[in-house]
Amino acid sequence: MTHSWSPSRGLVVVGWSAAAVAVVLTVLADHPPSRLLGVVATVGLAAAALFGTLARPRLTVDDTGVTVHGLTGARHWPWARVHRLRVVAHRRLGREVSMLELDALDEDGTEHLVVLGRIDLDADPHDVLAVIHSVRGL
DSSP states (O other), rough: OEEEEEEOOOHHHHHHHHHHHHHHHHOOOSSSSHHHHHHHHHHHHHHHHHHHHHHHHHHEEEESSSEEEETEEEEEEGGEEEEEEEEEEETTTTTTEEEEEEEOOTTTOOOOEEEEEEEHHTHHHHHHHHHHHHHHHH
């Protein structure tokens, strides 16, 4: 059985919309520092929206292993190469934020740490970990 998690489509649409508004405001700006700030905001918003568009689904798990999608493509690790899956909590801006951590090893021995949050998964990392454990058979 295959399970996938992706950033929310609504959030991606908001990102593209905000980038479009930033472009319009940049074009309408008549003060050079305002234009510079508009260009920086446009590039940042467009980059975030592009990532949310291209890296879908962000995480996929099935009987064979785990696949993580990013801007440069997808990486698949069989379960034998996934060494640790856990949820860690950090304090950010006065609230506790949970992140799903995945430690994997490539065939050549290269280690990878993948950290995914609620925005990446559009789900609570604790719930995602429970599904992963059920698929993996733990």
